[in-house]
Amino acid sequence: MHPAPSGNQPPALAPRGRGAGFNPPNRFEAQRIELEPDALLDDDGRPLPLRTQFFRDNAQSIIAWNDSPDVGFDAGVSPYRGCEHGCAYCFARPYHEYLGFSAGLDFESKIMVKLRAPELLREALSKKSWKPQPIAMSGATDVYQPIERRLGLTRACLAVLAEFRNPVAMITKNHLITRDADLLAELAKYRAASVSISITTLDGELAKTLEPRASTPARRLAAVRELSAAGVPVCVLTAPLIPGLTDHELPALLSAAAEAGAPDAHYVLLRLPHAVAPIFEEWLDRHRPGHKDKILGRLRELRGGKLYDARWGSRMRGEGPLADDIEKLFLLSKRKAGFAGDRTRRSPAAELSTASFRVPSDQLSLFGD
DSSP states (O other), X not given: OEEOOSSOOOOSSOOTTOSOSSOOOOTTOSEEOOOOGGGGBOTTSOBOOOOOEEEEOOOSOOEEEOOOTTSSOSEEEOSEESOTTOOTTOTTXXXXXXXXXXXXXXXXXXXXXXXXXXXXXXXXXXXXXXXXXXXXXXXXXXXXXXXXXXXXXXXXHHHHHHHHTOOEEXXXXXXXXXXXXXXXXXXXXXXXXXXXXXXXXXXXXHHHHHSTTSOOHHHHHHHHHHHHHTTOOEEEEEEEEOTTTTGGGHHHHHHHHHHXXXXXXXXXXXXXXXXXXXXXXXXXXXXXXXXXXXXXXXXHHHTTTSSOOOOTTTTTTOOSHHHHHHHHHHHHHHHHHTOOSOOSSOOGGGGOOOXXXXXXXXXXXXXXX
């Protein structure tokens, strides 16, 4: 262990199947562990696969609170910290630094698991101090990342929410959410469920490197169809919208979303806070070197000359003529695709109702009155 270098030194060859190519220094740590470059290569000089590790998170509470006016909800729940999907652009990566990890490969290969999440959620909703309100699952890491298939913690939390009839807004880019269509449909009867499916691109090859362990774009569209057929309100998020890389897909993407049965769609501009910027830049070097200057140049145009602007009201959309052009293209594409209305960023959580919330007694069954 030695003092962290002043610059980021990504390896020449990144681990297979990962969005990040390296571990940038943790901004809160004075020291870091740095492996020799050949430690990540096999005998033939090829990058070794990086196995995911899972750690118990002994959190004593499960509801996280935020005060951002940009996201449309105050309360969020996730059984996981870190996300194996490994999206190169993920704005939640810097949260891993609070755990002593890196926002890079650590974020997608060292996952914290809250095994008591359903129990903690039940305790929180049972308290007299709980004010019924929509809960987002989640505002940061994806609650349907691959480990959920084995652990089922998200489903167990949904069962608690269905028992209390507390509204929930789901956000994911994984087809696995269709497994829980029964619980979501039950909540939807009380206007207590909405789902947002994030689709960044229709290009399957691009998605393989940009979002390496998330469902393919085709599978996400299939999730829209299946949930819509089950009576669950589904919104498609063209998020993040990456100027110079995916913005030209808006007409085709929104058309595909409408055809799949989504009643609404929104977009969010790419955000690159803290360590996400060098991680995404390194991804561009590996996968889109010819587009790098154009993409970063447009981001700076949208962010007042910087790669990121954290101001509320601006960070989701950007500012200036280019931001206006992107919004006009989105709205035009949305109308041509057959969507009603011209909303661009209204949160699906705003449509949810708390009118049917209840604290169940021991005599109440999950679906009973």
